[in-house]
Amino acid sequence: MSRPRLINREEASSPPTPERELLVRLHDLMVKTRVLEERLIQMYKQGHGYFWIGGPGEEAFNVPLGMLMKKGQGLDYDYLHAHYRQSGTLLALGEEPIGALRQMKNTASDPYSGGRNFAGHFSKREWNIAPVSSPIEVQYSIAPGTAMAQKRHGGDGITIVTGGDAGTAEGDFATCLVWSSRPANPLPILIIVTNNKWGISTTADGQHGETRIADRGRAFNIRSKTINGNDPLESYRELKEAMDYVRKERKPFLMEALVSRLYGHSSASGANFVANEVDCVKEFEAKLEKEGVLTREQMDALRNRYSEDLATAARLVRDEPQPAPESIWNHIYAEKK
């Protein structure tokens, strides 16, 4: 299993311990994700893509999720039914960021959709990453299907589904709770809601009135918890505990992670940085610096390095061809080989 390359791993300023290694790894991937998203936004603004949507502000949660997933293809591995803010999870699984750039530029080389779908709409069957689709919350109706197959199969592979808080107003979220918790067949599924308190331009108080979204699990006897998704260590710890429970008990778990939305909903709302929400990368870096895990210089060097890498990748992608017009007829049906 390939692991993401870690720039600050070897040149640590304090001695390597498992705890330190985790912090460095979390930081590395969070920065890499942020730089990727900022590069995608820049590409959009420079006219190298039609639309941007992504997950800056969710790195502290999405990165640990990817680190903890059991990566592979088929029932023995974890399935991910994600929404469109999941780049941190993909990078943590070891995905090369250039693929996201290709999708932004809708090139034929786009590994997720061949130039057919928006940025952030990942798909990778080799790792059980179900295709992200734009309709809000449909993945919550689909996910219990893979979980059912895994329940029957046995083993410790689980299904993970993610979506936003505003989307929980859709019936598909209720579908997920109902189908996951039937006493006749409870499912090994981790149901995640990243709560950024927004639905495009509508605030949470115009969307839903439950005290905590996680409370909705209670009515179904689904173990549930609300966590601070802006804290990578808390996210890592809580996700690990929840995933261990789902893996072992083969029962559902509902996790609500409070996160930020740092560049608005999408390019449709301008994709400009918002200063009044918690920036998980900034907070984490302050902590790492204060605790002597990494120096400011090391962290700046890391960011510059990823920025350069992605600038190079963007230049490469810029010259790659778009899909051929006649390719619209490809892959309407699968054919027996």
Next chain:
Amino acid sequence: MANMAQAIRMALHYAEENLGVMDIYGEDVGPPLGGVFTATQGLKTAWNSPLDERGIIGTAIGLAMAGQRPVAEIQFADYIFNTIDLLKIAGNTLWSSNGDWNLPMVVKTPVGSGIRGSLYHSHSFDATATHIPGWKIVIPSNPLDAYGLMLAACQELNPVMFLEPKALLRVKGEERIPGEPDDDKQLSKMIDAPLGDRSAWKPQWPSLERYEVPIGKGKVVREGTQVTVVSYGRTLPLCAKAADTLREQGVSAEIIDLRTLWPYDWELIKGSIEKTGRVLFVNEDTEVTNFGEHLVRRTVDELFYKLLAPPRLLAGKFVPGIGLADSLEMASVPQLNDITEALRKLASEEP
């Protein structure tokens, strides 16, 4: 001979024994009921789902992603409309992922009029289903085709919509399903669940054989020279009957059972129209943006100079529903007399 519900049941039994089907599910699909039309009685992998159509279609997509071969049922097509975006997703998953994820899944649902089902047990779905690319759509008009199409559907790599004309589900076939016993009563005794307590009942399945109707192949059910009729589902046997009546009056009609709506057998239709110069498309879905309109358009585009008369469509009236009263249902969707008259008129039409 088996009726269509029994044929589907036997096909699904064959599929769960031989084709890797592990989930046949939907509302009241499992024991004790075995489906509101009995089409899933006695099947070992049949189970009851929550009363949630979006969950049924959504989980079928998920099961297919996980490499299973689900057969999911929507109890009546009237209740499938709140799943349209999920049906769209099932149809675009392979395409949107540029060939990465295919979905081997079957959705079966009873369609159309014929049981005095009023507004919400009479809907057709062929016009809507054929607006959703990425699916294969089949609709049998007799038990043997139902058996053969279901076996083909359960081996597909792609989503298949299996439309069951509910008026025909209890109609016995004229051709034997391979393996079906000679005696109808014996078949019923073997595979129909008893009334009352069924908890100890187990079906005795006949030793069924593999028989497939290839998806995409229509069938000429009456040969003729003067006019072509293309139909499917409930109206198909009516078209055949109309042709038989008119034959006695000197009108020779060729009747095509389309069987698959997508991808459909254009070669068969084209060959027949080239021969007859006249065509009537018959189905019972509402006539505006009807699938038959597409066939009319293609006929005009490709066969205009072969035509002796304008291509015609006989379909359901564009009204909000099918009313309960017999008079209302009869007036809303094509009946035998409507088809016979439309055929007679077209056959005598001259340029």
